[in-house]
Amino acid sequence: MKITQTHAIAFFSVIFMLMASISLLAVQKFQYSTTTVLASRTAEVIATTVNQARVSYSADIAQISLHPDITVETLYHGKPLSIPNPATFAIELGEAVSNRDAGIIIHTYSKYPFKNRALTGGPQDKFQQDALAILSTINPVFERIEELGGTPVLRHSEAILMEKSCVDCHNYHPNSPKKDWKIGDIRGAIDVTVPLEGGNDDLAAIVRYSYIIFMAFSVISLLGMFITLKRTHQQSKELDKKVKIRTNILNEMAYTDSLTLIANRRAYEEFCDNIINKKCANSLPLAIIIYDLDHFKQINDQYGHDMGDECLIATVEAVSAILPADNNFHARIGGEEFAIILKHVSNEQLEQTVQRILESVRQVKVLKQPDIKVTCSIGATLATELNETTIKSIVKTADDALYEAKSLGRDQWVSKPYDIHHK
Structure with a gap:
């Protein structure tokens, strides 16, 4: 065809x-x-x-x-x-x-x-x-x-x-x-x-x-x-x-705090959960530092919330600058309350870090209000072993230490050892 x-x-x-x-x-x-x-x-x-x-x-x-x-x-x-x-x-x-x-x-x-x-x-x-x-x-x-x-x-x-x-x-x-x-x-x-x-x-x-x-x-x-x-x-x-x-x-x-640009509470809680899920195999010894600005409400009342925000930003920048570069987690967990998690640290390293935080916060200057004086109270704990399904007990130990630092007059720190057998 x-x-x-x-x-x-x-x-x-x-x-x-x-x-x-x-x-x-x-x-x-x-x-x-x-x-x-x-x-x-x-x-x-x-x-x-x-x-x-x-x-x-x-x-x-x-x-x-x-x-x-x-x-x-x-x-x-x-x-x-x-x-x-x-x-x-x-x-x-x-x-x-x-x-x-x-x-x-x-x-x-x-x-x-x-x-x-x-x-x-x-x-x-x-x-x-x-x-x-x-x-x-x-x-x-x-x-x-x-x-x-x-x-x-x-x-x-x-x-x-x-x-x-x-x-x-x-x-x-x-x-x-x-x-x-x-x-x-x-x-x-x-x-x-x-x-x-x-x-x-x-x-x-x-x-x-x-x-x-x-x-x-x-x-x-x-x-x-x-x-x-x-x-x-x-x-x-x-x-x-x-x-x-x-x-x-x-x-x-x-997962970011909109004011200070560090991690927020949601990121902090998930980070803590991940530590437990990984069973701390690559985390211990583990330190938790909780610091709270002293008399922050008075700063807000006297200078206004805008200056209070500037104070928070300056404090976070000062603290972040002295933390170990690749071995820290820094989060805002409340209005003027912050948490830091450090991995693989000794008691001596923890003490040095806390002392540097205290000193850095004391040197914070707010450019628009240079007469503002900032201090903080710190609670810390160091866990060398962990056999629980939650990290809340470690955080509770650091919280107790923070409360004690406040009761002793503020602008200081208290460290409490973490005991996995204590209920």
Whole structure:
């Protein structure tokens, strides 16, 4: 059978159209999958950040609420020295972070909203109702793709668990609709809506470019197809790399104290847990130093909180400068309280380090207020062996030593030996 040029053109035209159709479907599916994964990761990072901000705020508010002039309440707007409670803080933070023009919506809701939020605080649609029914401590995340205003979106919901400070408040608050909360109960959920269309111009441009290259080379040979697919794969890796970099930045923010830029309490607790999980094989002898600025409240009262913050920053810089370069962990664990963990140290090295901390803090100068005098009290302990499942007992020993240093007149340090057999 004689194959004419027309037949050959027709044959290759059919093959081209078939391959173009197949490649179009494949690229569209790839774009959809990539967009969905990107939306899911974005929603997860937003939900985790907002939830962690709420947890951190709830932990810090316990100290702030002890101030005789400060009140913590829901309707705090327009009231001097009144700040929001953790639930209101989380709700307003979600509203502030939301970008409705871009389609990103954050909503915090509960099965048991307070009376003043009865209309807006409960589940607002079928997704939120389903999320509350499905979320549990075993399955703390629920996702589904839906349409919102004719636009496909990814709905991501994460459980909000009751912390100790939350239980104490909700079980005794007169307007609380439920008064038998326990730590770990699911208080409600945070719903993050991320659009699957729009805002992805770079991704769409990359996919279109890949599709054009693929079609052009598919009519020539399999080699052209291979080059196009390789290029697409490389661009996908670049997108993944950008997402990972942004995720790492947000994760780092969650573990860093925003004022002093050292580790925060969450990072400190996880670091301590890791020491136990590794059974201290590469940590002993292990020293824990806890230091607290003396009469810091007086500095805040006399010079203002801005000067107090400058004082904290200057103190952290001074202490960090004298710590061993590769053998320390420095964290802010309270308002003016800090912890240092040193590995592989002797009693002599511990004493030298503590003495240098005391002297460095005494020499701290705040440029805008040079008359501020800073001192600190220090509690320390050294553990040479460990056979427990928690590090809290070591920390308790250092805390006791800190309390004794304060009771002896402050601006000094006390070291207590750690005994693994002492209960």
